[in-house]
Amino acid sequence: xxxxxxxxxxxVRRRGQEARLRCSPMKxxxxxxxxxxxxxxxxxxxxxxQKENIIDESGMPKERFSAEFPKEGPSILRIQQVVxxxxxxxxxxxxxxxxxxTRGYTFGSGxxxxxx
Amino acid sequence: DAKTTxxxxxxxxxxxxxxxxCNHSTISxxxxxxxxxxxxxxxxxxxxxxxxxxxxxxxxxxxxxxxxxxxxLILPHATLRDTAVYYCIVxxxxxxxxxxxxxxxxxxxxxxxxx
Numbered sequence: 001x002x003x004x005x006x007x008x009x010x011x012v013r014r015r016g017q018e019a020r021l022r023c024s025p026m027k028x029x030x031x032x033x034x035x036x037x038x039x040x041x042x043x044x045x046x047x048x049x050q051k052e053n054i055i056d057e058s059g060m061p062k063e064r065f066s067a068e069f070p071k072e073g074p075s076i077l078r079i080q081q082v083v084x085x086x087x088x089x090x091x092x093x094x095x096x097x098x099x100x101x102t103r104g105y106t107f108g109s110g111x112x113x114x115x116x
Numbered sequence: 117d118a119k120t121t122x123x124x125x126x127x128x129x130x131x132x133x134x135x136x137x138c139n140h141s142t143i144s145x146x147x148x149x150x151x152x153x154x155x156x157x158x159x160x161x162x163x164x165x166x167x168x169x170x171x172x173x174x175x176x177x178x179x180x181x182x183x184x185x186x187x188x189l190i191l192p193h194a195t196l197r198d199t200a201v202y203y204c205i206v207x208x209x210x211x212x213x214x215x216x217x218x219x220x221x222x223x224x225x226x227x228x229x230x231x
Binding site: 004031033045048050055056058089091093105108109110 | 218219223
């Protein structure tokens with residue numbers, strides 16, 4: 001049973017380009033969460049999605065950032081017109097939602113975005 | 117904001133038990149306490165969670181006080197590979213209400229296991 005899969009593991013973009021980060025949840029999980037971790041800082045919640053729905057986007061920057069979790073396929077975190085300050089590790093987690101999961105929330109290995 | 121407070125850092129000798137405390141004085145009756153850890157640059161790793169009773173699994177034990185206002189994570193025989201930031205988390209209900217929750221990470225405790 002594969003865990004949460006994130007790709008790419010490393011992504012380099014020039015300023016002004018678009019970055020697309022993908023997250024495939026664990027089998028049977030329909031809830032996805034995205035977090036950002038700036039260098040030497042803690043994990044900051046960005047957005048919580050269910051299939052085709054955004055549940056909570058209170059941590060998403062108002063501009064340039066968007067996220068989706070379509071009916072088919074992985075969840076996508078999209079950053080348009082990247083700037084140097086977007087350089088960070090982006091982690092995705094998944095859960096089955098609803099009542100307590102016996103294993104909590106499962107995290108992927110992250111995507112390290114570097115903007116040059 | 118995180119609902120928990122933890123010491124910034126702790127040291128532990130290899131082979132000894134590591135006891136990591138956490139305060140969650142505002143926890144409500146049906147909220148679970150989760151523990152995660154993050155080894156340098158890796159994704160957070162689930163350790164254990166509990167509601168009222170003490171819990172034990174292959175990684176650790178979780179002791180929750182009777183009033184549920186605090187808990188302690190115990191790593192019975194710490195190894196060098198247990199050096200990590202340990203996060204104690206009480207989930208946040210999302211703004212839309214219902215039964216949807218998210219994890220809000222605080223600063224955690226940096227546990228350093230020394231040889």
